Amino acid sequence: MAPAMAAAPWTFSVGATLPGMVGRSTTAGATLGGADAAARGQDIARGALYGGIFGAALPATGRAVGALVSPARTTAAANAIADSxxxxxxxxxxxxxxxxxxxxxxxxxxxxKFASMSVDNVAADLKSGTINPADVEINYIVRNGQTIILNTRSAQSLEAAGIPRSLWNGVNRTGNQLFEDLLNGQIGRNRGAPFDTVRRSGAQ
Known part of the structure; x- marks a missing residue:
């Protein structure tokens, strides 16, 4: 505890109930407000009034802020951010x-999203800057330690544009049942999946 607070805990509303804290804080606020107004050559009564109002609001505000930043709330918020x-x-x-x-x-x-466009069209727009790499979402799933890409055409556009994978707009969909089912379907239709490389339909 700071020396000033230890010397006069009632002034700083330490260890009191909320009603007691409000009363003491109001008194302290009024005293300080009046003193400050006197030092500035201003209306002492008005300064005391404003100081008292401000002092009365502090305890409740402090408790509300304390509740908002409690360990449990802070942990929950941190977990939500981590999940996001x-x-x-x-x-x-x-x-x-x-x-x-x-x-x-x-x-x-x-x-x-890229209706009526070809992989080459999107790649060209990526190179020219018409399309930002962040606009080309690449969904992937990590299965048995292996990252597997679901958006083949989008990935090919980015590769054709010479954009390194570290700069791709990758979204980890592991555990999302919709995307897990999509991956199961793709693997089921492609014996030997997953693959290191892919080719265009009709190409040799």
Whole structure:
């Protein structure tokens, strides 16, 4: 405890109930407010009034802030932030990540983000800066220690544009049942998956 607080704990509302804290803090605030006004050559009564109001508000405010930053709340907030960071975008993709399928259609899905665009179109826009790498989301799952990419065409566009995997907008979907099912489907249709490389449909 600071020396001043130890010398006059009632002034600083230490160890008191909330009603007692309010009363003592009001008195202290009024005293300090009046003294300050006198020193400044201002209205002492008005200074005491404002000081008392301010002093009365401090104990309740202090308790509210204390509740908000309690260990339990702080831990919960930290865990929420950690969970968000784990699944948030922009974390890159492992250099040794593999693909869930061995071939891909050079045209993006007609109802997707890059509808009517080809892998080459997106790669060209990435090179020119028309498309930011952060706008090309790469979902992946870590299974048995191996990172497996789900967005084959998007990944190929980024590779064609010469963007290193460390700068990809990677999103870890491990444990998300929707994406786990998507991966199961891709692996089921592609014997021998996952693969180190992929090729375009129809290419040799």
């Amino acid at each position: 960071a784990h699944t948030s975008a922009g974390g890159g993709v492992a250099a040794d990540a593999k693909f869930a399928q061995k071939t891909y259609n050079p045209m993006f899905h007609p109802k997707g």
